[in-house]
Amino acid sequence: MNAMTDKPSSQPQNLRTLSYSEAIREAMAIAMEADPTVILMGEDIGVYGGAFQVTLDLVDRFGTDRVMDTPISELGGAGVAVGAALTGLKPIFEFQFSDFAMLAMEQIVNQAAKLRYMLGGEASVPVVFRLPAGSGTGAAAQHSQSIEAWFGHVPGLKVLQPATPEDAKGMLLAALADPDPVMIFEHKLLYKMKGHVPEGSYLTPVGKALVRREGTDVTIVAGSIMLHRALEAAEQLTKDGINAEVIDLRCIRPIDHETILASVRKTGKLMVVYEGVKAFGVGAEISAMVAESDAFDFLDAPILRLGAADAPVPYNPDLERASVPQVDSIEAAARRLTRREV
Amino acid sequence: MTQPDNRPFAIRTYAPDQLREALKRMYLIRRFEEGAEDSYMRGLIHGTMHLSIGQEASAMASCMELTDDDKITSTHRGHGHCIAKGAEVGRMFAEFFGKETGYCHGRGGSMHIADVKTGNLGANGIVGGGLPIAVGAALSAKRLGKSDVTICFFGDGANNEGAFHEALNMASVWKLPVVFICENNGYGMSTSIARSTSVKHIADRAVAYSMPGVTVDGNDFSAVAEAVHHAVARARAGEGPSLVENLTYRWRGHSKSDRNRYRTKEEIEEWMTRDPIARFRAELIAHGVLDEASADAIEAAAIADMEAGIEFAKASPAPSISDVTRYVYAEN
């Protein structure tokens, strides 16, 4: 995976680099230093450092009162975080795998997302949920899902998906500054990816997509790890004279209509690439959004969605690989789309 | 007047053949785990896995009185349960190697290892996921008028999931033929019982659900067999569920990524002196069920089975990529 971070041209040399997980850890440490109400909760986030070592050593710095290992109790643990957020703390709750958020659906969807509204704006739930997501680790159907789009269906939540170390840090700090519940889906395969990360505190704007590569022939919208695959595919496509524009979606809810629509007006072709199951996913929302807008008139080919196979994530590594979009499948699809073979 | 039989429960209850088979399966579990670990290092297995080395008596002694019609639900640490319930190690290795001949046709891997035909309803990637399912299996047995029991394995960490509490309550209210077996190895990943659980022993939870609860030395084959024997008898008699807590220890890390920062080397070494297989073997020899030579032969046979299993798995075909959506729904 290439360590694509920002528009390469705008990057001076010798910038400080961190890995995606180091960037997240740095954000947590900055927030905890600055604000004593920030606490971490989750399974094995203390001495173990979290299943993906994201919280490594934070317990040594901040103690067990602020870095709390919960029992294996996702529903209860998430609910305690919601209750604490409602009453003055700012918990960052780590699900060990995003798949386990399903055990906590009640507290996330029925409670956290709706409390402000149900209480007529009198309550605030500034909780942050961190969720390691995605396939590619051989962990099979219950540890490899990409369920971020599910939460896109829930008013009251914000759903982020950082693709770079810089965004991983800035989004976590932005989530903490946000008065509403925010879910951050971190990709397991990105944790070790290095990239430039600014020092100190900064906020990545919530609800803003980013054009990572400018192009004229086709718009490819992708987030998280799919951004990197799309960028790689875009490089390959230049060999055939196809110049793809690649947009980092960054945020699933709220979704950045304007950046996507502007790009579609320019290229006339849209492809949406995501790791979740293709049906009823991020691609459906974006396609419909374009179809409902003036940008529809600019389309000169059908919209193309590339998502996961209509199956749970399989264990066998070749099946697993085949079940989600890869560089070659993105490239092939973009080629078909630009040749109007779809 | 007849003398009371002071021999251990297993010795006085099971035939020598059954005891030898149990020892063989315990060796097979140990060698299988070592074979899996080695295959993982060689890159033949991808993903992660959770080894049950050190917990063999808990798995095997809990399955002594089960037939293929009886069910088990298992956990992420489920290789031992699968072997104890009667699976073939060749098809297990094939699953771990992602092959079509594996128990789950390469779709599930270690964390979903199952053998539905011998009554193993599957390991589980979700901690606590098997508990309500076990209660459902017991409900089937009761409604369908069968005498089958379900053994529900789970770890100490799982007792803090809501599913545990909901499952035990329903099993009790409906008097279902299920035996809850907690394999208490002291930790849920890095988190000790003391840091996670409001009772000292998981068996203490039984009181809240009006069922018998016992805590036994899970590395003592006979102690586990006796506790489970009574619980299974109670279930088959229609008297309802029980909770058995086997105190044991995992010798290896939680999974392949564990650096053991939460426990000491001394603690691990101390537990390794309580090897459940060595203890059972010594007991069988002491009571004349075996001699050293035949015990060695049993161990050698387990190694041979393990090695043959790996060869079978290596030689097996992989699933076809075009079948990626196969088994999502029933086929006509």
Ligand SMILES: Cc1ncc(C[n+]2csc(CCOP(=O)(O)OP(=O)(O)O)c2C)c(N)n1
């Ligand atoms: C719902 C859920 N939460 C968390 C996990 C991650 N996880 C897998 S095993 C495990 C520890 C389980 O501990 P225990 O039940 O004691 O079983 P042991 O591993 O000790 O055999 C954890 C936290 C999971 N798989 N499912």
Ligand SMILES: [Mg+2]
């Ligand atoms: Mg445990």
